[in-house]
Amino acid sequence: MENKLKIGIIGLGTVGQGVVKVLSKLSDIEIVGAAVKNTSKKRDVEVPYITSDAYEIANNPEVDVLVEVAGGCGVLDVLKTAIKNKKHIVTANKELLARHGSELFDLARENNVVILYEAAVAGGIPIILPIKTSLKANNFTSVAGILNGTTNYILTKMEEDNLSYEDCLKKAQELGYAETDPTGDVEGYDAMYKIAILANIVFNKRIVVDKIFREGITKITALDMQIADEMGYKIKLIAQAKKYNKKQDDNMLDIRVHPMLVSKTNSISDIKNATNAVLLNGFPVDRVMFAGPGAGEFPTASSVVGDILSIKAEISSNNILPMTVCYHKEYANQVSIDETVNCYYLRITASNHPGTIGKIGTLCGNFGINLSFIIQRGINSDGHATIIVLTEECYEKSVNSMIAELESTGEIKIENKIRVM
């Protein structure tokens, strides 16, 4: 009889329970036990052994593979213990990998074990392994995507039902798509961890997560949605990492997470609700897109169990999964948002004085900013005019300086500034 691969699990929340359910159908995998915060909590699934001490799992000599689906950086030391005990790791923990990945990969290499994490980015979509295997011949110029299902659900609802951010957040919370404290999703932290992980393997550089520019979706209004729609755009929370082309330095990366106006002709604009999508550009492949469920009990379990099966298939070899390691030691030179170049959507309110549009146009010219579109949308009930500006490509620092000067008069206010994809 074939030896069964023995699994220990840290965390039996939604994803952990999905993993147990999917593994229960596989005869060649055995769950040894699980560690949870609250051992007395009612759960849908049963495991042979349950403990509140995660180290019991990390130190259990029976366990071949430690599956970590608890989340957060609190489990760092548990995983290090497991690695030192020569256990392979399968994890869905984006924050841990984004913040401590390099340390963990180094330790795994020393101990000749692997860390697989297909579930950490874009849930059920296979993206990590394809980048490291089938697409390995490529020199990528960018990776971009919709990596957070909660915010994409909220933005889709805002757009389809013409509702406010607050109303859609509430709806998402009622449906379980958003947490009671939604900060991690709506402020872009979750997408930031994921783009850090993707940038790491796409560009083979270490990434400092706290240097990634991050802006959430809380300032997007129903009016922005409506205006974007009229101009042929949707608004999406885009996470992206790309080579910074202004200088011929291959190590300079422009990595960020923020809302963007995305043209309706761009296929990423069609990604709706909690679906995620990842777009890769590079040579020789040109452009490929992966789309699918970004979260959820079963889609995430698909990736976790896929990783377990990959380890199972290769464990008899001494040369386990050589393609999946992250050996690179060099840090990327991450450019600040000020140095990036973008097109901008500006929603401006101004006192209804003659010459306001002229003033905006002149000031943009002074800062070297070309306008591609400017329109005044009538007069509001309070006597103010709403003016919409789309700029051509310009430096973030230029547009910010221009805005500061425009607002210094007291008569003009920038209600929102959204970058254009």
Added chain:
Amino acid sequence: MENKLKIGIIGLGTVGQGVVKVLSKLSDIEIVGAAVKNTSKKRDVEVPYITSDAYEIANNPEVDVLVEVAGGCGVLDVLKTAIKNKKHIVTANKELLARHGSELFDLARENNVVILYEAAVAGGIPIILPIKTSLKANNFTSVAGILNGTTNYILTKMEEDNLSYEDCLKKAQELGYAETDPTGDVEGYDAMYKIAILANIVFNKRIVVDKIFREGITKITALDMQIADEMGYKIKLIAQAKKYNKKQDDNMLDIRVHPMLVSKTNSISDIKNATNAVLLNGFPVDRVMFAGPGAGEFPTASSVVGDILSIKAEISSNNILPMTVCYHKEYANQVSIDETVNCYYLRITASNHPGTIGKIGTLCGNFGINLSFIIQRGINSDGHATIIVLTEECYEKSVNSMIAELESTGEIKIENKIRVM
């Protein structure tokens, strides 16, 4: 110094030259030589050694990996020779794999070598390896896609420019998207080979390629395109393989290639020009989509070189790529098109007699076919009426019997029958 992986190439056409160009940038891979039909032909690339005898490459003891990008079934014996010589195979040859894959995989297993073929389906899109690794935990219910770039280019042009099939084919030929004899693409053979390969790995069954129902795009008219558009559909050549649900038999597969009306709300309808897309449905992942370039020198080279690098990474192990083999021996029970259930679009012309719509409705009722939509689109210049029918789900054999009886009167003609996705 690390040992270089040594490559022999069969075929130096567009893809072969792309492979040589991409490999030339990799210091740890060495091209030994290539076999071509015409050794005196001018080419963009140089290789150390060129021969018109493919067996010289297959028998060359220097070669570790044979890369076959010649196409067609004529190379079967060459590949068998190489496998017996313990060479790993990387191939983009969909027809060969669809017709002789089982034989080749068996032989590869006996000789402890692998056959990788990421480039054989959907060009640059990683799909074979993700199905076999990251998505391995899934029980799939269907795989469907746009797998032929030439026909998708023609259909996109027909739709966007309101042109005839013939005009768009000519344009595709001028641009090099279609061959002088376009049969392989426009009659669906190319897509048929690809769906056979996908069905094989998605359902772990051997597939008999000649049992796959196949219908090309040559009968699609500009009028069909226009009517479909008005009703909220696009027309796409869809290749699909799915579990046949009418009987509870997991081995029964419904595999086919034919044009379909695809709702504009389905993301596959957005796949334009020569782009390919593959959709997978299953548990636990739910639904994932992969999209990207389906052909071309460099995208195809991306997949070929990705496979070469996968072999390079694992070759020091005795347990090479255990996940990538196709060991299944069982043949699928492939249901005939007559037994399948579909919704249908029928474009009908009829003499302008009173009661024609009534006759169609009555006859459909007699055959147990429910209509979801029926409309008469005015009277043509020749005095005939065009009637459009959309049916609810019904058996193919029922709709064909109904059509035969409808046409037997001599007054009514079915101009086109297109299945609805």
